[in-house]
Amino acid sequence: MTDKPFAITLGVGSSLANHTGTWRVDRPVYVTRRPPCADACPAGEDPQRWLYRVEERGYEAAWREIMTVNPFPAVIGRVCYHPCQSACNRGRLDEAVGINAVERFLGDEAIRRGWTVTSDAPPTGRRVLVIGAGPAGLSAAYHLRLLGHDVTVRDRGEEPGGMMRYGIPAYRLPRDVLDAEIARIVDLGVRLDLRHTVTDLPAEAADFDAVFVAVGAQLGRRVDIPAGDGARVLDAVTMLHRVADGQPPQLGRRVVVYGGGNTAMDAARSARRIGATDAVVVYRRTRDRMPAHEVDLSQALDEGITVRWLSTITQIDGDRVRVEKMRLDDSGFPQPTGEYDDLSADAVVLAVGQEADLSLLSGVDGVGLDGGTVRVGPDLMTGHAGVFAGGDIVSARSELASPAVANNRTAVRAEQTVTNAVGQGRGAASAIDAYLKGRASRPVPPSAPAGFERLNTWYYCDAPATVAPGLTAARRVSTFDEVVGGLDESTALFEARRCLSCGTCFECDNCYGVCPDNAIRKLGPGLGFEIDYDYCKGCGLCVAECPAGAMEMVPEQARAVRRQWHESADGGRTPGGRARRTAGRADPRRGGPAGRGRHDGGGGIRRRYSRLVRQQLLRRSRRRGGHHR
Amino acid sequence: MSGQPVFFYQVGTFAVGNRLLDPAMRSGQADPDRANALTSGHRACQGCGEALGARYVLDAAMRATGGRLVVVNATGCLEVFSTPYPETSWRVPWLHSLFGNAPAVAAGAAAALRAQGRDEIRVLAQAGDGGTVDIGLGCLSGMFERNDDVLFVCYDNEAYMNTGVQRSGATPPAARTATTPAVGDRPGNRFGQGKDLPAIAMAHGIPYVATATVADLRDLEAKVAHAMTLHGARYLHVLVPCPLGWGSASCDTIRVARLATESGLFPVFEAEHGAVTGVRRIRRRASVEEYLRLQGRYRHLFEPTRRDDVLDAINAIAEHNIHRYGLLAHPEVA
Numbered sequence: 001m002t003d004k005p006f007a008i009t010l011g012v013g014s015s016l017a018n019h020t021g022t023w024r025v026d027r028p029v030y031v032t033r034r035p036p037c038a039d040a041c042p043a044g045e046d047p048q049r050w051l052y053r054v055e056e057r058g059y060e061a062a063w064r065e066i067m068t069v070n071p072f073p074a075v076i077g078r079v080c081y082h083p084c085q086s087a088c089n090r091g092r093l094d095e096a097v098g099i100n101a102v103e104r105f106l107g108d109e110a111i112r113r114g115w116t117v118t119s120d121a122p123p124t125g126r127r128v129l130v131i132g133a134g135p136a137g138l139s140a141a142y143h144l145r146l147l148g149h150d151v152t153v154r155d156r157g158e159e160p161g162g163m164m165r166y167g168i169p170a171y172r173l174p175r176d177v178l179d180a181e182i183a184r185i186v187d188l189g190v191r192l193d194l195r196h197t198v199t200d201l202p203a204e205a206a207d208f209d210a211v212f213v214a215v216g217a218q219l220g221r222r223v224d225i226p227a228g229d230g231a232r233v234l235d236a237v238t239m240l241h242r243v244a245d246g247q248p249p250q251l252g253r254r255v256v257v258y259g260g261g262n263t264a265m266d267a268a269r270s271a272r273r274i275g276a277t278d279a280v281v282v283y284r285r286t287r288d289r290m291p292a293h294e295v296d297l298s299q300a301l302d303e304g305i306t307v308r309w310l311s312t313i314t315q316i317d318g319d320r321v322r323v324e325k326m327r328l329d330d331s332g333f334p335q336p337t338g339e340y341d342d343l344s345a346d347a348v349v350l351a352v353g354q355e356a357d358l359s360l361l362s363g364v365d366g367v368g369l370d371g372g373t374v375r376v377g378p379d380l381m382t383g384h385a386g387v388f389a390g391g392d393i394v395s396a397r398s399e400l401a402s403p404a405v406a407n408n409r410t411a412v413r414a415e416q417t418v419t420n421a422v423g424q425g426r427g428a429a430s431a432i433d434a435y436l437k438g439r440a441s442r443p444v445p446p447s448a449p450a451g452f453e454r455l456n457t458w459y460y461c462d463a464p465a466t467v468a469p470g471l472t473a474a475r476r477v478s479t480f481d482e483v484v485g486g487l488d489e490s491t492a493l494f495e496a497r498r499c500l501s502c503g504t505c506f507e508c509d510n511c512y513g514v515c516p517d518n519a520i521r522k523l524g525p526g527l528g529f530e531i532d533y534d535y536c537k538g539c540g541l542c543v544a545e546c547p548a549g550a551m552e553m554v555p556e557q558a559r560a561v562r563r564q565w566h567e568s569a570d571g572g573r574t575p576g577g578r579a580r581r582t583a584g585r586a587d588p589r590r591g592g593p594a595g596r597g598r599h600d601g602g603g604g605i606r607r608r609y610s611r612l613v614r615q616q617l618l619r620r621s622r623r624r625g626g627h628h629r
Numbered sequence: 630m631s632g633q634p635v636f637f638y639q640v641g642t643f644a645v646g647n648r649l650l651d652p653a654m655r656s657g658q659a660d661p662d663r664a665n666a667l668t669s670g671h672r673a674c675q676g677c678g679e680a681l682g683a684r685y686v687l688d689a690a691m692r693a694t695g696g697r698l699v700v701v702n703a704t705g706c707l708e709v710f711s712t713p714y715p716e717t718s719w720r721v722p723w724l725h726s727l728f729g730n731a732p733a734v735a736a737g738a739a740a741a742l743r744a745q746g747r748d749e750i751r752v753l754a755q756a757g758d759g760g761t762v763d764i765g766l767g768c769l770s771g772m773f774e775r776n777d778d779v780l781f782v783c784y785d786n787e788a789y790m791n792t793g794v795q796r797s798g799a800t801p802p803a804a805r806t807a808t809t810p811a812v813g814d815r816p817g818n819r820f821g822q823g824k825d826l827p828a829i830a831m832a833h834g835i836p837y838v839a840t841a842t843v844a845d846l847r848d849l850e851a852k853v854a855h856a857m858t859l860h861g862a863r864y865l866h867v868l869v870p871c872p873l874g875w876g877s878a879s880c881d882t883i884r885v886a887r888l889a890t891e892s893g894l895f896p897v898f899e900a901e902h903g904a905v906t907g908v909r910r911i912r913r914r915a916s917v918e919e920y921l922r923l924q925g926r927y928r929h930l931f932e933p934t935r936r937d938d939v940l941d942a943i944n945a946i947a948e949h950n951i952h953r954y955g956l957l958a959h960p961e962v963a
Binding site for chain 1: 644649667668671672673678711715716846881
């Protein structure tokens with residue numbers, strides 16, 4: 001008696017001898033699915049991965065995770081239109097996670113603390129020429145350098161950065177932030193030749209093993225508007241470039257901006273900052289059809305910019321701008337109405353699109369041009385071996401850079417954004433690396449998405465997004481100070497912890513807790529869980545109650561198991577030491593599901609009941625598409 | 630949002646645990662060294678709510694008593710699937726006698742322990758709804774009346790499942806069982822019958838009465854822990870969906886229990902000395918139809934013709950509960 005536990009009088013056997021795993025028709029397995037944020041990122045980032053690090057205050061680890069993909073966290077954290085947040089599953093619960101703001105926090109933290117990256121790859125001795133020091137070119141240079149190649153970047157500008165410097169106003173992207181992130185790339189050993197306009201590509205390429213052309217769309221498109229004498233008309237690209245150079249054009253007090261894209265918003269808001277009291281955007285369609293992003297538009301409206309919807313400029317004469325009202329036809333296309341209106345303006349800024357100057361490629365053997373863009377293959381290589389192109393001058397997105405493209409082949413034309421360019425640069429770097437090493441480049445394989453329907457959102461607390469502080473409108477319109485503030489540590493941490501961790505286990509212990517059969521083993525912090533298939537009955541509760549959709553049921557290979565049972569010589573034990581699959585049925589003491597003939601009082605009921613159980617099991621397994629054993 | 634404490638984490642207090650939460654803030658079930666009072670190898674059906682509920686309750690009670698616990702079990706699924714001699718799944722001192730006498734046996738065990746001066750050892754009795762509301766009710770009422778120092782736990786799966794899904798006094802109206810078939814003008818179990826045992830227990834004026842479900846682990850654990858701080862007769866009524874008897878998918882056990890509370894059909898509350906002291910409010914209101922649709926025992930309300938009259942009557946029960954217990958966080962919104 002003394003060796004028995006307290007109050008135990010009978011020597012008993014444990015039910016652990018009963019391997020209930022043999023009941024199973026479907027088995028739960030842990031899976032990792034691609035979250036929608038990662039699916040949507042044109043740069044190929046997986047925000048969920050680095051948010052996971054932020055959640056445990058691993059800011060540097062999170063930043064390094066970003067840096068494996070994107071060398072501009074502080075820039076992208078400001079200027080990206082965050083398609084990740086548009087796709088974020090949390091947006092369907094309360095509000096999307098502020099991924100962009102957390103990325104900016106990490107980028108700023110890295111600059112503040114001086115975190116840097118180093119290249120561990122041995123020098124390859126191969127030389128790559130990158131033409132254009134914009135986001136695509138610098139991203140390519142960064143990744144090529146990390147891979148051990150010798151990289152030279154040539155740009156005709158006074159300063160590196162391309163459109164990040166000359167297209168995006170300082171109130172959206174402060175120059176010290178841009179300078180710091182570019183300096184980090186240069187410090188890796190990238191050679192930067194500024195004020196160097198490449199005109200003869202074959203001659204310059206002779207010293208290099210591969211060339212990446214990423215000169216961007218630097219020319220403001222003109223439209224044919226009759227303009228009389230004295231009309232002051234300039235294009236937005238030129239205007240923004242001169243503002244960035246510190247030599248803003250004299251626009252006067254009343255400025256009309258023609259166009260409806262993000263550049264039109266930048267031009268109108270910059271015009272206010274260089275002295276215009278009145279900035280009017282003329283756009284031929286309606287607000288819901290405007291290509292400018294909602295955030296840019298609303299910030300512009302906050303700053304007192306007005307918009308003339310459904311209007312086109314038909315004539316400019318002196319300080320008079322003639323505007324024709326439009327209406328949308330059935331296909332949503334604007335049609336003239338013949339009604340006119342006059343605006344008075346000291347200057348008109350055209351923001352009606354940008355074009356690339358591709359003259360340096362026009363004489364190169366094999367390079368094909370499609371209108372204003374360069375024809376490239378899926379690996380961004382032009383028709384000329386070793387010459388690659390990317391950024392705003394190609395119309396396709398790189399399948400190498402971003403699963404967003406690999407997974408969503410219907411995406412016809414990429415947006416011309418910094419984020420897209422960074423992704424193109426990375427894709428080009430990996431293609432160039434493969435080319436230099438004589439390998440085929442490998443596209444990112446499409447992966448199963450972690451859609452909202454896979455989540456069990458019950459377990460997530462309600463928590464609305466953190467709002468980043470902003471400058472007051474009065475201070476905004478008079479200075480080029482940054483408009484949107486950053487998050488501090490506690491708000492960034494809060495925001496990261498709002499991440500639902502779609503498709504990735506974050507060790508919430510639900511599977512371990514909800515298993516009625518104790519069939520899940522908890523392996524310890526960071527190690528996750530393991531399923532004990534000796535006891536797992538395959539009920540699927542762990543899968544149903546997993547908040548993140550990081551588990552799924554897969555059919556057992558029922559036929560294979562049965563065949564092994566018949567063929568095996570040890571009386572029906574499967575190779576894994578699994579208990580008998582059918583033998584238990586023949587043994588009355590080893591009934592299947594509970595309640596076989598204990599208190600039923602008669603064989604008739606027992607037979608009916610076991611028929612009921614069989615029907616239930618059959619129906620259930622059919623409903624789930626599983627196999628009936 | 631600066632008012633939010635920094636320890637906020639994705640799942641807050643709804644999930645079992647969390648890698649970043651302080652261990653003290655995780656549920657007992659997140660503990661890798663939990664008691665596992667009902668261990669693997671038992672013969673409960675796939676997705677059994679009762680097996681899950683029993684482990685939740687007993688692990689919490691073991692934690693609260695430091696392992697000084699005796700468990701008395703009535704006859705029922707819980708006893709049959711856990712102890713086909715010579716095997717047992719229980720890792721607690723466990724005693725089974727008859728179907729109807731568990732409250733009396735537990736009262737005797739408590740008296741015997743007191744007589745031996747071993748007051749620190751606590752007694753917990755458990756039964757299904759049949760053993761509680763029907764067969765054991767006389768003994769249970771006596772145990773309440775004498776205020777014996779026992780926590781009595783009823784795992785309510787709303788019928789006699791072990792013997793083939795016969796109606797019990799806890800079977801809800803319109804539910805199909807083997808003895809209330811879905812035939813005739815009023816298919817399934819009758820309206821206006823059955824017993825509200827938490828209310829009966831409260832009417833005895835015992836120190837503590839509470840209801841809970843397997844869908845809210847933290848609420849359940851807190852109630853067990855609180856009950857173990859009290860002495861005298863205490864009653865805990867736990868809703869445990871039965872995939873077999875309810876005709877629900879085995880993976881939906883917790884979801885069904887959650888919908889039972891979120892629809893208002895199963896009010897979750899606690900009461901001391903006959904007065905309600907706390908209510909778990911509805912967090913995401915669900916319709917009774919969402920709850921009923923998942924269960925084959927209510928299929929006759931939707932096929933072959935939809936029975937709006939019966940659905941309205943069930944909805945009226947939910948509304949009555951919501952009103953009676955104040956289940957909505959913002960009653961004016963209702």
